[in-house]
Amino acid sequence: MTQLIRIAAVQLDVEFAHRKANLARIESVLEETVAAGAALTVFPECCVTGYCYESRDEALAAAEEIPGSTTKRLAALCRRLDTHMVVGLIEVEGHRLFNACVLLGPEGVAGRYRKIHLPSLGVDRFVAPGDHPFAVHEAAGMRVGMNICYDGGFPESSRVLSLLGADLIVLPTNWPPGAECMVQHAVNARAMENHVYYLAANRIGAERGFRFIGHSKICAPDGSVLAEAAHQDPAILYADVDVELARDKRLVRVPNQHEIDRFADRRPEMYGPIVSPTAEPENL
Numbered sequence: 319m320t321q322l323i324r325i326a327a328v329q330l331d332v333e334f335a336h337r338k339a340n341l342a343r344i345e346s347v348l349e350e351t352v353a354a355g356a357a358l359t360v361f362p363e364c365c366v367t368g369y370c371y372e373s374r375d376e377a378l379a380a381a382e383e384i385p386g387s388t389t390k391r392l393a394a395l396c397r398r399l400d401t402h403m404v405v406g407l408i409e410v411e412g413h414r415l416f417n418a419c420v421l422l423g424p425e426g427v428a429g430r431y432r433k434i435h436l437p438s439l440g441v442d443r444f445v446a447p448g449d450h451p452f453a454v455h456e457a458a459g460m461r462v463g464m465n466i467c468y469d470g471g472f473p474e475s476s477r478v479l480s481l482l483g484a485d486l487i488v489l490p491t492n493w494p495p496g497a498e499c500m501v502q503h504a505v506n507a508r509a510m511e512n513h514v515y516y517l518a519a520n521r522i523g524a525e526r527g528f529r530f531i532g533h534s535k536i537c538a539p540d541g542s543v544l545a546e547a548a549h550q551d552p553a554i555l556y557a558d559v560d561v562e563l564a565r566d567k568r569l570v571r572v573p574n575q576h577e578i579d580r581f582a583d584r585r586p587e588m589y590g591p592i593v594s595p596t597a598e599p600e601n602l
Contacts, residue, residue, distance in 0.1 A: 322558035323459050325486065325515075326356035327545070329534040329553040331523030334368035335380050341366065341388065345395055348403055351554060357458035358402045362521035363467050363490040364417065364441065366407040370525035374415065374444040381410035384420055385427050397424040402457040404464065406490040408441060415445040419464055419490050421455055429455030431464035435472055440492070440528070442468075454482045460561055467491040470504060470518065473511065474592060480512035481581070485564040489518040493531050501533040510541030513580045514564050515557070522550045539564050 328347050333339045344361055351359040363369065366388055371377040382388055388407060396403060402423040409418035409432065417436070421429035432448030452475065454461045463479030463486070470476070470489045479487050487508065493500060501520075509516035515538060522532045532550040536557040537543055547553035567580040 320560050320562065321459070322560055323357050324355045324556060324558050325517060325536070326351040326354070326359040327517050327519040327534045327536055327547075327555040328359060328361045329520060329522060329532050329547045329551075329555070330362065330365070331552065332362065332365050332368050332521050332525075334370065334525045335376075336368070337366055337380070337388065340368075341391065344392070344405060347554065348395060348399065348401070351556075352399045352401045354554075354556060356401065356556065358404070358460065358462070358486075360404040360488045360490060360517055360519045361406065362519050363406040363419070363492045364408065365405055365490070365521065367441075368525060369440040369492045370528055371408075371441040371444065372526070377408055377415055377441050377444050378410065381408040381415055383411065384409050384418060384430055389420055389422060389427055393422045393424075393426045396422050400424055402428065404462075404488050404490060406466065408445070415441075416448060417442055417445045417466060418448075419466055421457055421462060421464065423457055428457055429453065429462070429464065431466065433466040433469060434475070435468045437468045439494070440525075452478045452482065454479060454484045460559060461485045463487045465489050467493065470508060471500060473508065476508045476512055476514075476516070480514050483565075484512075484514055485561045486515040486517065486559060487512075489516070491518055491520045493520045493533070494528050495531060497531065498533075501531065501535065505535045506537050506541040506543065509537035509539060511580070513539040513567050513569070515539060515559050517557075522552065 417433040463484035544557035545555035
């Protein structure tokens with residue numbers, strides 16, 4: 319008998335640079351999702367700290383180490399509730415800042431990720447690109463991979479996580495206007511092309527003139543929508559994950575006539591240009 323694992327995506331507003339208020343809201347929502355049976359709850363990008371920082375010094379004042387006071391506090395809650403969660407925050411290590419998310423569970427920090435692809439927007443103007451390799455982490459009976467926001471627009475990010483064995487890829491995000499195509503198409507495509515579950519948790523509200531569009535979504539391995547918040551209001555989305563479905567990449571639609579394998583049919587020997595270094599722009 320297939321055992322389904324419930325996941326949750328949280329769409330909520332964030333108070334800029336107000337860690338205390340944000341943590342209180344996060345903790346309250348986690349209690350709610352666990353009561354609804356969620357084994358993993360995913361919150362938006364920078365949901366602890368806010369996003370629209372205007373200088374490195376301002377961002378540094380909001381940053382903290384991982385593990386640190388926030389992760390220890392939330393891990394204690396995960397321990398009490400026997401659950402897992404993903405939250406976004408600004409991380410500091412030495413003199414460097416990162417846009418990060420962390421996977422927490424009863425055992426503490428179960429995984430972390432630093433955003434690799436950085437747009438010229440908000441705090442991403444002042445952080446360093448992520449320097450940890452993509453990785454997959456065990457949580458609640460699933461193999462979970464993490465990306466953040468703009469990473470979702472680079473199919474290589476999801477493909478690497480899928481090749482590493484991810485059943486579920488989570489994308490905490492702060493999508494502003496202009497990201498509607500990501501909302502409408504890319505989330506479904508990332509799920510379908512890798513035959514994995516894909517969860518995008520976006521924030522709502524506004525910071526310093528930027529608003530965020532919501533439209534969080536959870537997709538199945540065939541790209542179909544399992545749950546969606548097609549609006550800019552607070553919401554919690556739930557879906558049930560069948561890890562065996564995500565792990566079987568061979569799809570038999572008509573036996574001996576229409577069969578595909580998302581991994582075996584790859585031709586990596588033809589993909590060399592994908593990993594060629596980015597050319598420096600010529601001086602005009």
